[in-house]
Amino acid sequence: MYAYDTYDHAMVNARVAEFRDQVDRRMTGELTEEEFRPLRLMNGLYLQLHAYMLRVAIPYGTLSANQMRKLAHVARKYDKGYGHFTTRQNIQYNWPKLSETPDILQELADVEMHAIQTSGNCIRNVTTDQFAGAVADEVADPRPYAELIRQWSSFHPEFSFLPRKFKIAITGAAEDRAAVKWHDIGLVLKQNEVGEVGFEVLAGGGMGRTPVIAKSMRDFLPISDMLSYLEAMLRVYNEQGRRDNKYKARIKILIDAMGIDEYRRQVDAEWEKIRHVPIDVPDEEVARIKAFFAPPPLPVLADAATEVDELANANFIFKAWLANNTGAHKVPGHVHVTISLKPHGGIPGDATDEQMDLVAELADAYSQSEIRVSHEQNLILPHVAKSDLPALWTKLDQAGLGTPNAGLLTDIIACPGLDYCALANTRSIPIAQTITERFDDIKRLMDIGPLKIKISGGINSCGHHHAGHIGILGVDRRGEENYQLLLGGSGAEDASKAAILGPGFNEVGIVDAVEKVVAVYLGEREGDESFLSAYRRLGPDVFKEAVYGTD
Amino acid sequence: MVLINLTGIQPTGFTLLAEGAQPKEGENVAVTVERLLAEDSVFFETAGGIGAVITTDTPYAELDAIADKLAFVVIEFPAFGDGRGFSLAVRLRKDFGFKGEIRAIGPVIPDQALFLLRAGFDTVDVTDERKAAFEAALSRFPGFYQSDFGGQTSIAHARHTAGHTIEGHREAS
Ligand code: HEM
Ligand code: SF4
Numbered sequence: 001m002y003a004y005d006t007y008d009h010a011m012v013n014a015r016v017a018e019f020r021d022q023v024d025r026r027m028t029g030e031l032t033e034e035e036f037r038p039l040r041l042m043n044g045l046y047l048q049l050h051a052y053m054l055r056v057a058i059p060y061g062t063l064s065a066n067q068m069r070k071l072a073h074v075a076r077k078y079d080k081g082y083g084h085f086t087t088r089q090n091i092q093y094n095w096p097k098l099s100e101t102p103d104i105l106q107e108l109a110d111v112e113m114h115a116i117q118t119s120g121n122c123i124r125n126v127t128t129d130q131f132a133g134a135v136a137d138e139v140a141d142p143r144p145y146a147e148l149i150r151q152w153s154s155f156h157p158e159f160s161f162l163p164r165k166f167k168i169a170i171t172g173a174a175e176d177r178a179a180v181k182w183h184d185i186g187l188v189l190k191q192n193e194v195g196e197v198g199f200e201v202l203a204g205g206g207m208g209r210t211p212v213i214a215k216s217m218r219d220f221l222p223i224s225d226m227l228s229y230l231e232a233m234l235r236v237y238n239e240q241g242r243r244d245n246k247y248k249a250r251i252k253i254l255i256d257a258m259g260i261d262e263y264r265r266q267v268d269a270e271w272e273k274i275r276h277v278p279i280d281v282p283d284e285e286v287a288r289i290k291a292f293f294a295p296p297p298l299p300v301l302a303d304a305a306t307e308v309d310e311l312a313n314a315n316f317i318f319k320a321w322l323a324n325n326t327g328a329h330k331v332p333g334h335v336h337v338t339i340s341l342k343p344h345g346g347i348p349g350d351a352t353d354e355q356m357d358l359v360a361e362l363a364d365a366y367s368q369s370e371i372r373v374s375h376e377q378n379l380i381l382p383h384v385a386k387s388d389l390p391a392l393w394t395k396l397d398q399a400g401l402g403t404p405n406a407g408l409l410t411d412i413i414a415c416p417g418l419d420y421c422a423l424a425n426t427r428s429i430p431i432a433q434t435i436t437e438r439f440d441d442i443k444r445l446m447d448i449g450p451l452k453i454k455i456s457g458g459i460n461s462c463g464h465h466h467a468g469h470i471g472i473l474g475v476d477r478r479g480e481e482n483y484q485l486l487l488g489g490s491g492a493e494d495a496s497k498a499a500i501l502g503p504g505f506n507e508v509g510i511v512d513a514v515e516k517v518v519a520v521y522l523g524e525r526e527g528d529e530s531f532l533s534a535y536r537r538l539g540p541d542v543f544k545e546a547v548y549g550t551d
Numbered sequence: 552m553v554l555i556n557l558t559g560i561q562p563t564g565f566t567l568l569a570e571g572a573q574p575k576e577g578e579n580v581a582v583t584v585e586r587l588l589a590e591d592s593v594f595f596e597t598a599g600g601i602g603a604v605i606t607t608d609t610p611y612a613e614l615d616a617i618a619d620k621l622a623f624v625v626i627e628f629p630a631f632g633d634g635r636g637f638s639l640a641v642r643l644r645k646d647f648g649f650k651g652e653i654r655a656i657g658p659v660i661p662d663q664a665l666f667l668l669r670a671g672f673d674t675v676d677v678t679d680e681r682k683a684a685f686e687a688a689l690s691r692f693p694g695f696y697q698s699d700f701g702g703q704t705s706i707a708h709a710r711h712t713a714g715h716t717i718e719g720h721r722e723a724s
Contacts, residue, residue, distance in 0.1 A: 005710070007694060007706045010693045010694065011706075014692045015692075018662070018688075018691050018692075021687075022662070039662055042662075121634075155692070155695055155696070157637065157666050157669035157695070158637045159634070160637075161631070161633065161663075235641075238635060239610075239611070274645070277645075279697075281707035281708070282708060282711050282712065284711040285707045285711055288710070
């Protein structure tokens with residue numbers, strides 16, 4: 001993992017001091033709320049329905065056990081004993097007191113964490129594959145590049161007041177677990193014909209009210225050109241992105257208006273001018289950062305572990321958990337483990353302070369003290385020896401963290417919705433809870449197979465409904481909460497936009513509709529065809545018929 | 552209003568040239584870009600220092616034809632969040648090698664002081680009550696991750712070399 005040096009420490013400490021001064025000026029009345037607003041928004045502090053909400057970055061989703069303990073401590077001391085892990089690899093605290101936020105940030109700074117650029121019209125927390133560095137199918141670990149981008153984009157003198165928020169995601173694997181095509185910029189690590197590592201660069205993806213899948217800017221960008229190319233992309237966007245209407249201010253709208261070819265032409269022209277100015281960091285710096293992400297020294301172990309087989313034969317839940325929540329590690333005899341934050345009937349992405357402490361303890365015991373956060377709102381132990389799985393699962397299960405549903409229908413992404421969010425049309429958490437209760441049968445879930453349900457309580461699509469195999473969008477219909485059903489989206493390498501199936505439903509009707517859609521799939525699927533493949537083959541009509549009747 | 556001096560430059564005293572008016576011999580005047588683009592060489596020879604007044608709406612390319620005749624540039628921010636002003640300053644320094652004073656006017660906020668300095672601004676015109684906060688903000692951070700036009704080397708470069716700035720590099724190459 002990356003470790004701060006004196007420069008990084010000085011930076012976050014200076015930021016805390018600055019924020020403390022801003023909060024003091026607000027508390028004494030020197031700043032009005034209107035003047036304070038842009039300042040707090042540069043530091044992840046939102047004013048929500050009931051209280052302030054503080055969003056803390058978990059850069060590219062990597063956490064140490066100590067950092068997780070600090071997150072638990074913050075939840076306990078400054079909040080109501082829980083935190084919410086988000087789709088952007090952040091954690092949100094829903095109940096901090098304004099006067100205490102500088103202390104929270106200082107405590108976080110002490111463990112090399114911050115809330116810098118977790119809101120505002122700037123380059124946000126760079127997100128990546130939760131299994132980075134642990135799986136065999138990656139070209140290279142994307143995290144050193146994410147860290148380079150984090151540093152380059154922090155307090156950028158030119159790009160801190162963009163037309164709109166700006167999200168960059170990066171993946172090192174062909175299987176895209178970071179939804180890069182749904183980001184303002186997506187970077188995909190790849191090898192060219194002569195074996196050099198570089199990026200495919202995508203641009204202009206985004207959700208919100210105008211969902212757009214990113215288009216390819218460049219098939220291959222050498223790694224040494226990464227920052228200068230990003231700088232050129234950001235400069236053209238900063239100069240020409242619309243500022244008259246915040247709904248049309250994202251880069252996707254600019255690219256749509258000028259066309260990807262013209263945008264690429266302008267970026268290339270600018271890039272030619274700046275490629276050789278030392279924006280790109282020296283090679284020694286890249287090497288320094290890379291060294292922090294060297295693979296942990298895992299011993300090669302036997303692939304079979306008798307204690308695992310014994311428990312699996314005796315306990316079906318453990319067996320299901322093995323099948324769904326663990327995956328192959330690049331070092332034989334190891335797996336990565338997904339800790340589901342989606343207990344049936346629970347709140348997707350929420351974890352209590354005790355659960356966070358436990359995950360930290362288990363990471364120390366079984367996973368090289370390392371933890372990941374996924375955009376699907378789960379926690380991951382990336383480096384676990386297979387023989388440790390029975391002990392690990394038993395402890396997780398006792399703490400309510402053993403739900404064996406990773407990747408299945410009840411592994412639902414949901415935004416905070418009307419329970420917290422000032423911009424919401426509808427609630428989304430209760431819909432997720434009802435669906436998970438309705439499908440509370442692990443055998444049935446495994447029979448249904450991989451199926452991603454994503455729920456947003458409003459058009460901003462924080463819950464990724466456009467990318468859901470089944471998406472649910474809350475809309476306001478004459479003062480009533482109404483839910484639209486969308487089918488066929490994907491956030492993976494085969495990204496697609498989900499399409500609205502028909503008229504919306506109330507909160508009971510939407511759950512019935514999901515059940516009918518699943519029934520059609522089960523009746524129509526061929527062999528082990530997944531839900532998404534079946535939908536793509538069948539088209540919407542059979543589903544429409546089942547959900548809305550034929551008349 | 553008071554002028555905050557970010558870089559220690561000798562600030563230009565000037566008058567805003569009224570529409571249709573001609574500069575007095577040797578006078579420092581600030582003029583809109585539209586007019587500067589239409590003026591002939593006599594205009595430029597008569598005045599002392601000529602500055603362009605631009606808004607964040609001005610495409611930087613318009614300055615190409617006149618940048619080397621300018622003594623200073625005033626960039627007006629209609630709102631503090633209009634980040635085009637930062638790119639304009641960067642373009643002036645980077646693309647046109649502009650060495651004169653760049654001044655920010657408009658509702659920029661104290662917490663932007665270092666962003667302005669680093670993007671290439673020399674001076675900011677601020678309301679009197681913001682002076683103290685602006686000055687405090689200037690000494691807040693010991694360093695940044697980007698090399699900048701205030702002459703500071705990025706942390707990434709500082710970690711491995713000494714005294715390597717964008718400015719120095721451009722002249723060397
Ligand atoms: C509770 C307070 C929140 C507020 C006020 C809020 C606000 C917004 C707004 C206004 C947008 C639309 C931006 C645009 O289209 O330009 C947006 C998009 C988004 N937000 Fe949130 N959000 C909140 C919470 C969350 C949470 C909890 C998550 C993660 C679970 C999240 C993840 C996202 C994502 C992924 C997008 C879509 C990005 C895109 O358009 O490409 N947000 N949010
Ligand atoms: S999608 Fe809407 S309701 Fe949900 S968190 Fe985002 S802004 Fe709030």
